[in-house]
Amino acid sequence: MFAVATSLLLAAVGTVVVWTGSQSLEGAADDLAAAYGLPVVVQGAIVAAVGSSAPELSSVLLATLLHQEFELGVGAVVGSAVFNLLVIPSAAALIGGALPTTRELVYKEALFYMLAVAALLLTFSMAVIYNPADGSGLPGTVTRSLALFPLALYGIYLFAQYLDTADHGPASSDDVDVVRTWLAFGLGLALIVVGVEALVRAAIGLGEAFGTPTFLWGMTVVAAGSSLPDAFVSIAAARAGRPTVSVANVLGSNTFDLLVAVPVGVLVAGSLTVTFAHVVPMMGYLVLATTAFFAVARTEMLLSGREAWGLLALYGGFVVWLVLESVGALSVVAT
Template identity: 75%
Template sequence: MIRVLALLGLAAVGTVVVWKGSIWLEDAADRIATGYGVPGVVQGAVIAAVGSSMPELVSVLLATLLHGEFELGIGAVVGSAVFNLLVIPGVVVLLAGSMETSRSLVYKEALFYMLAVAVLLLTFSLAVIYNPVGGDGPIQGTVTRPLALFPIALYALYVFTQYLDTTEHDSSSGVGVGIRTWLVFAAGLALIVVGVEALVRAAIGFGSVFDTPTFLWGMVVVAAGSSVPDAFVSVAAARAGRHDVSLANVLGSNTFDLLVAVPLGVVVAGALTITFEHVVPMMGFLVLATVVFFAVARTEMLLSRREATLLLALYGLFVVWILAESIGATTVVPT
C-alpha cells in the first residue's frame, strides 16, 4: 500500500510538472509562430498540435529509448486519445454548457482522425504479416522504419489539405523572436521531459506492483497526466465561445499523436517489436470511443449535457476495465 501511495504521489507530481511545462511551451510556440510570420494553417495544424502533443511525443521517446517499453508509449498515446475524446468534451460541456459543432469539424477533422486510427492499426497489422517474430508465444511483429513512414506521410497529407483549405495567407515575415522566448520554450520542454519521465516511472511501477503489462498503466497514468494541458486549453476556448477551436484542438492533437508520435519512436529506434494481442484491445477501445464521439458530435451538430455524461461514463468504463485487467478480473489482454 505504501508503494502504491508513493507511485500515486509520483504520478501527481509528474502531472503538475507536465502541466506547467506545457503552458510555457505552448505560449512560447505561439509567440515564435507569430514572431516569424508563420501562416495560420501551419500555426494551427503543426505548431499548436506539436505544442499540445509534446507530452505524448516525449512519453513515446522516453519509454522506448530509456526504458525499452515501446508498448507503454503506445498505451500512453492511445489512452491520451481516449481521454481527449471522452473526458475533455464531457468536462467542457459540463463546465461551459452545451457545445456547438460544425459540418466542417465533423466531416473533415473527425473523419480524417478516424482514418488516422485505421492507418495506425493497419501499420501494426502489416508488421505482424510481413515482419513476424517467431516463437510459440503471443503474436508479435516488428515495426520497421519504412512502415513507420506510412502514417507520417499521411500526416503530411493532412497538413497539405489544411493548406489547400486556406483562402487567405498573411505573407508578413514577422518581427522576429527575442532570446527570452526561446529560453521559455527550452525550459518548458525540459519540464515536460522531467514530468513525463515521472509519469512513465509511475506506470512501470504500477505494472510491477500488480504484475500486469505496463502499457495498461500507460493508458491511464501517463495518458491522463499528459492530457491535462489539452483539457485546460479546450475549456478556456469553449468558455470564450470558440467551440470549434476547442474540439479541433482535441482532434488535431489526437491526429498528431497517432500519425507522428508513435511512428517517430520507431524512426528514432530503428525497429521495434509489438505484441498484436496487446495492441488490438487498445486500438479496439479507441475505435469504440471514436465512433461514439462522432455519433454524438453529429447529432443536431451539438454536444448536450446528456451526451457529455455519456462520454464521461464511457471513460469511467474504460478505467474500470483497466483496473479489472490489473487485478485479473478480466483477461482481454493476455499477460
C-alpha cells in the same frame, strides 16, 4: 504498499510538472499563431495540437529508449487519445456551455482522424503479417519502412492544412516578441519531458508492484497525466469563446499522436516489436470512442451537456476495464 505509494506520488509530481509546462506552452502557442497570422482551425489543429502532443511523443521516446517499453508508449498514446476524445470535449462543454462544432471540423478533421486510427492499426497488422516475431499473442516487428506509412499520411494532413493557410490571409500580429515566445515554448516542452519521465517511471513501478503489464498503466497513469496540456488548451479555448480551437486541438493532437509519435519511436529505435493481442483491444476501444465522438459531434453540430455526460460515462467504462485488467479480474489484454 510502499512501492505503490511511491509510484503514485511520482505520478502526482509528474502530473504537476506537465501541467506547469503546459501553461507556458499553451500561451506561447497562442502567441505564435497570432504572430504568424494562422487561421483558427490551423491554430488548433497544428500549432496548439503539436505543442500539446509533446507529452505523448516524449512518452514513446522515453519508454522506448530509456526503459525498453515500447508498448507502454503505445498504451500511453492510445489511452491519451481516448481521454482526449471522451473527457476533454465533455469537460469543455460542461464548463463552458454546449460546445458547437462545424462541418469543417466534423467532415475534415474528424474523418481524417478516423483515417489515422485505421492507418496505425494497419501498420501494426502488416508488422504481424510480414515480420512475425517469436512469442505468444501474435507479436510482430514494426520496421522503419512500415513506420514511414503513417508519417506519409501525416504529410498529406499537413499539406491539406497548408492549403487552408494559403487561402487565408489574416495580418500577422506585430505585438508578439517572437524570440521570447519561442523560448517560453521551449521551456514548456522541457518541463513536459521531465514530467512525462516521472509518469513513465510511475507506470513501470505500478506494473511491477501489481505484477501486470506496464502498458496497462501507461493507458491510464501516463495517458491521463500527459493529456493535461490538451485539456488545458481546449478548456481554456472553450471558456474564452473559441470552441473551434478546442475541438480542433483534440482532433489535431490525436492525429499527431497516432501518425507521428508512435512512428518516431520506431524510427529512432530502428525496429520495435508489438504484440497484436495487446494492440487490438486497445485500438478497438479507441475505435469505439472515435465513433461515439463523431456521432455526438455530428448531431445538430453541437455537443450538449447530456451528450457530454454520456462520453464521460464511456470513459468511466474504459477506466473500470483497465482497473479490472490491472488487478487480474479480466484478461482481455493482459495475457
